[in-house]
Amino acid sequence: MVRQQEDTLSQSPAINLPRARLVDRKDITHDLMVIKLEPEQGPLKFRPGQFCTLGLEGIERAYSIVSAPHEHYLEIFIELVPEGELTPRLWRLKVGDTVSIRPRAKGIFTLDNKAHHHFMLSTVTGVAPSVSILRDYLYRGSPGHHHFYVLLGASYQDELTYDEELAQLEAQHPQSVKFVPTVSRPADPRNAGWKGATGRTNAIFEEYLARFAPPKDDTMIYACGHPGMIEDSRVKAAAGGWRFKEERFWKA
Numbered sequence: 001m002v003r004q005q006e007d008t009l010s011q012s013p014a015i016n017l018p019r020a021r022l023v024d025r026k027d028i029t030h031d032l033m034v035i036k037l038e039p040e041q042g043p044l045k046f047r048p049g050q051f052c053t054l055g056l057e058g059i060e061r062a063y064s065i066v067s068a069p070h071e072h073y074l075e076i077f078i079e080l081v082p083e084g085e086l087t088p089r090l091w092r093l094k095v096g097d098t099v100s101i102r103p104r105a106k107g108i109f110t111l112d113n114k115a116h117h118h119f120m121l122s123t124v125t126g127v128a129p130s131v132s133i134l135r136d137y138l139y140r141g142s143p144g145h146h147h148f149y150v151l152l153g154a155s156y157q158d159e160l161t162y163d164e165e166l167a168q169l170e171a172q173h174p175q176s177v178k179f180v181p182t183v184s185r186p187a188d189p190r191n192a193g194w195k196g197a198t199g200r201t202n203a204i205f206e207e208y209l210a211r212f213a214p215p216k217d218d219t220m221i222y223a224c225g226h227p228g229m230i231e232d233s234r235v236k237a238a239a240g241g242w243r244f245k246e247e248r249f250w251k252a
Helices: 122-142 163-170 203-213 226-239
Strands: 019-031 032-039 051-056 061-062 073-077 100-102 115-123 147-154 175-183 219-225 243-248
Touching: 019 226, 032 100, 032 243, 051 073, 051 219, 061 073, 061 122, 073 122, 073 203, 100 175, 115 226, 122 147, 122 163, 147 203, 163 175, 175 203, 203 226, 219 226
Parallel strands: 115 147, 115 219, 147 175, 219 243
Antiparallel strands: 019 032, 019 100, 032 073, 051 061, 051 100
């Protein structure tokens, strides 16, 4: 899903906003792409887990940032919404084209430093803030012995996108990172050869909470992506007495 916050939608064409140039585009599937942008006024300042607001032809939407603050380019993971106002326009972009960008990042879906165990639930593009947080934490070599458990779900294995990076981070930092990718339609031919976990993220996360057994009083659960996944996970987490943060993605 595309991340949208109604309070960030422009009520008039964003004529005088700064621009960001498209420097790289990778099409993952017909409706998923990863882009890298270079803001023309210099790197955007943000905290890992926050979002930026991009626009084209006067239409603006907010997108969670994949990249970490130390990276030169701003990395964004986008899902095409055919009936949406902005994403069909973004799909026509070529390297060298520009989009508008609000000069300030926003959002509170950031790392809770009061907890040392971070259980991250996401669906497809909802993995963006988790990747940003992990890249930043591991780059800085942050002290405090934080532990990350990333559960990433999608209907099809080719939608997982950041699974190779996350698996590599787990291999490189086995004491800090645990990664579980899951597909919800294992019988579909598109998932032929899949040998990983199966089931919707919200349907299986309690199993992995029990398996990894993070201490309840020192754990924050983060959920980002599809509203249905978040709502079900929130109810289950509350019933179990877990702390919970959320970031919902809507079609736009």
